[in-house]
Amino acid sequence: MHDRDGAEERSRMVSEPRHRVECYGRLVTLAIPTPSGERFVHVRTGTQSQVLRPWHVLTNRNDPSAAMVDEWSLLQHDPMRAYRAKRDLAHQSVTSKYNILGFISSGTYGRVYKAQSRDQEGKLHAIKKFKPDKEGDVVTYTGISQSAIREIALNREISHENVVSLKEVILEDKSIYMVFEYAEHDFLQVIHHYSQSMRTQIPTTVLKSLIHQLFNGLLYLHNAHILHRDLKPANILITSAGVVKIGDLGLARLTHQPLQPLFAGDKVVVTIWYRAPELLMGAKHYNKSVDCWAVGCVMAELASLRPIFKGEEAKLDSKKNVPFQKDQLLKILEVLGTPDDKEWPGIRDMPEYQSLKRLDAYTSRLFDWCRARVSSNAGYDLLRQLFAYDPDKRLTAKEALDHKWFHEDPKPSHNVFYGLSPSQLPPHRRITQDDAPSMVPAQPSQTQAHVSQFSQQMQGHTQGSGGSFASLSAGAGAVLGSGIHTRKKQRMG
Ligand SMILES: Nc1ncnc2c1ncn2[C@@H]1O[C@H](COP(=O)(O)OP(=O)(O)O)[C@@H](O)[C@H]1O
Ligand SMILES: [Mg+2]
Numbered sequence: 001m002h003d004r005d006g007a008e009e010r011s012r013m014v015s016e017p018r019h020r021v022e023c024y025g026r027l028v029t030l031a032i033p034t035p036s037g038e039r040f041v042h043v044r045t046g047t048q049s050q051v052l053r054p055w056h057v058l059t060n061r062n063d064p065s066a067a068m069v070d071e072w073s074l075l076q077h078d079p080m081r082a083y084r085a086k087r088d089l090a091h092q093s094v095t096s097k098y099n100i101l102g103f104i105s106s107g108t109y110g111r112v113y114k115a116q117s118r119d120q121e122g123k124l125h126a127i128k129k130f131k132p133d134k135e136g137d138v139v140t141y142t143g144i145s146q147s148a149i150r151e152i153a154l155n156r157e158i159s160h161e162n163v164v165s166l167k168e169v170i171l172e173d174k175s176i177y178m179v180f181e182y183a184e185h186d187f188l189q190v191i192h193h194y195s196q197s198m199r200t201q202i203p204t205t206v207l208k209s210l211i212h213q214l215f216n217g218l219l220y221l222h223n224a225h226i227l228h229r230d231l232k233p234a235n236i237l238i239t240s241a242g243v244v245k246i247g248d249l250g251l252a253r254l255t256h257q258p259l260q261p262l263f264a265g266d267k268v269v270v271t272i273w274y275r276a277p278e279l280l281m282g283a284k285h286y287n288k289s290v291d292c293w294a295v296g297c298v299m300a301e302l303a304s305l306r307p308i309f310k311g312e313e314a315k316l317d318s319k320k321n322v323p324f325q326k327d328q329l330l331k332i333l334e335v336l337g338t339p340d341d342k343e344w345p346g347i348r349d350m351p352e353y354q355s356l357k358r359l360d361a362y363t364s365r366l367f368d369w370c371r372a373r374v375s376s377n378a379g380y381d382l383l384r385q386l387f388a389y390d391p392d393k394r395l396t397a398k399e400a401l402d403h404k405w406f407h408e409d410p411k412p413s414h415n416v417f418y419g420l421s422p423s424q425l426p427p428h429r430r431i432t433q434d435d436a437p438s439m440v441p442a443q444p445s446q447t448q449a450h451v452s453q454f455s456q457q458m459q460g461h462t463q464g465s466g467g468s469f470a471s472l473s474a475g476a477g478a479v480l481g482s483g484i485h486t487r488k489k490q491r492m493g
Contacts, residue, residue, distance in 0.1 A: 091172075094170050097118055097170075098116065098125060099117075100115050101115060101116055108147075108250075109131065109145060109147050109250060110129045110130040111131075112127070115127045123181075123182070124182035125179050125181065126181075126182050127178070127179050128180065129176070129177050130147075130148045130176040130178075132173075132174040132175050139173075148176050148250075150251075150252060151249045151250045152166075152178065156169075157224070158221070160217060162213050162216045162217030162244050162246060163217045163221065163245060163246045164181060164246065165180065166178060167180065167181060180247070181239075182239075183238060183247070183429075184238070184239060186235075186236060186237045186238060186247075187238070187298060187301075190206075190210075191301060191305055193427065197427075201373075202302055205410040206416055206417065208406065208411075208412045209412040209416040210236075211299050212406050213244035215397050218291055218295065218397045219397035219398055221291075222288045222291070225254055225256035226249075226255070227287070228249065229252055230248060230251040230271060231270075231274060232271050232274045234248075235247050235248035238416060241415060242413075242418065243415070244416060255288070268316075268322060269290070270290060272311060272313045272325060274298070275290075275293075276293035277293070277339070277389055278290070278350070280325045280328055280329045281329075281347070281351065283351075287391065289391035290391070292400065293387070296387050299382070300373075303373040308369075309331040309332050309335070310331060311331040313325065314327070326359070329356065333359065334362055335366055336387055337363045338362050343389055344389040366387065367380060376408070378403070378408055381405070382405045385403075386400065
């Protein structure tokens with residue numbers, strides 16, 4: 001570039017003070033908006049090939065390029081600003097990278113959408129959008145929720161076939177979007193399929209494969225010193241290839257050298273039906289064994305197609321004190337019997353020991369419970385050991401994987417659906433459009449294209465109207481969250 005051209009460019013930049021700037025060491029890129037799109041100008045500084053000579057300009061305060069110089073000198077002295085400029089330059093919006101196909105679920109922290117990558121591979125993804133903070137209708141920004149931080153931080157560090165993988169995180173307009181690999185099914189959906197449509201038990205090989213892969217993923221998390229703390233059917237996903245993926249690390253925590261004790265920050269963990277007895281008894285310390293209890297509950301639920309310990313949750317009082325969960329504990333006692341201090345030596349020291357003593361006494365009937373539901377002694381034995389009252393005696397994920405139930409026929413398979421006929425397969429995940437927030441209206445042609453692509457993919461498993469779905473596809477990520485009415489989770493513990 002000649003000097004004269006450089007001067008022309010410079011005056012253009014000055015006339016457009018909101019140009020975007022990217023800074024790589026001594027190479028600076030300025031993106032200048034023009035009617036025909038952005039024009040990029042590269043400036044090398046501090047060398048002989050310097051074109052715009054910013055330092056020369058800087059010395060001449062009468063020069064009209066002062067605006068640019070201000071920005072320039074700020075960039076030199078404000079690395080944060082330089083970083084933001086670089087980040088903004090590279091930023092691609094969620095909807096420019098992903099075609100939003102529909103809405104999957106709404107939870108405590110945000111909404112999950114099904115999306116397809118717009119690149120050549122066109123892979124399916126689940127995008128979890130964390131709600132921004134709101135004051136009335138005004139979106140404010142008070143920081144990132146602890147749940148989002150944990151979920152992002154932990155997910156970024158881990159990689160295992162049986163744990164859902166995070167592809168990327170996008171920050172856009174005060175919202176966080178986590179892009180996950182897509183999983184067509186989850187355990188809850190399999191339970192519904194067998195209880196509502198098939199009206200038969202889940203075949204033993206499927207049950208065994210599901211639990212085996214679940215323990216595989218859990219062993220990986222536990223070896224990485226991660227407690228999941230919210231294992232339940234809705235959080236355990238399955239791909240269409242029949243591979244189990246542990247999801248929803250929103251409550252997960254690192255246990256290795258924690259800065260504060262686990263109990264201090266999170267008084268209530270694990271959805272109540274899957275909550276281990278030591279938590280119900282008010283334990284201040286707990287460990288990985290709470291996840292193994294939850295897997296026991298999940299296994300029993302897969303075997304019987306309904307939650308084994310379906311208690312009523314007592315709510316926090318007005319002072320946010322954690323109440324004694326009497327009904328939940330009773331549900332456990334009814335099946336497993338009342339624990340004594342031979343079975344659970346630490347029980348007398350539990351904060352809720354006196355509350356437990358006031359309840360009726362029960363004897364165990366787990367063996368009978370299993371007879372019609374888990375058709376093998378080894379299966380009963382696994383469940384019995386996962387339901388050990390004493391957390392120290394409870395089977396670990398590693399011990400569970402070595403258990404004889406997994407080594408006797410039928411053996412678990414890599415594809416959990418192996419051997420099932422198409423009619424036995426659970427249906428595709430339901431996605432809806434009626435719950436989608438109203439978005440920037442779509443072009444009619446776009447609507448048509450999306451609807452036909454979508455209906456092909458869902459093979460008749462769709463619900464809702466195409467109109468709002470299409471508007472979702474067309475809209476900018478910025479307004480994904482506006483005007484939402486939050487749908488209740490399928491099931492609350
Ligand atoms: N990777 C995924 N693929 C498909 N569906 C998913 C995926 N992740 C989550 N979902 C669906 O969204 C629901 C909510 O996601 P989850 O991560 O559990 O968030 P929440 O904190 O709201 O429970 C899940 O129960 C599941 O139905
Ligand atoms: Mg969840």
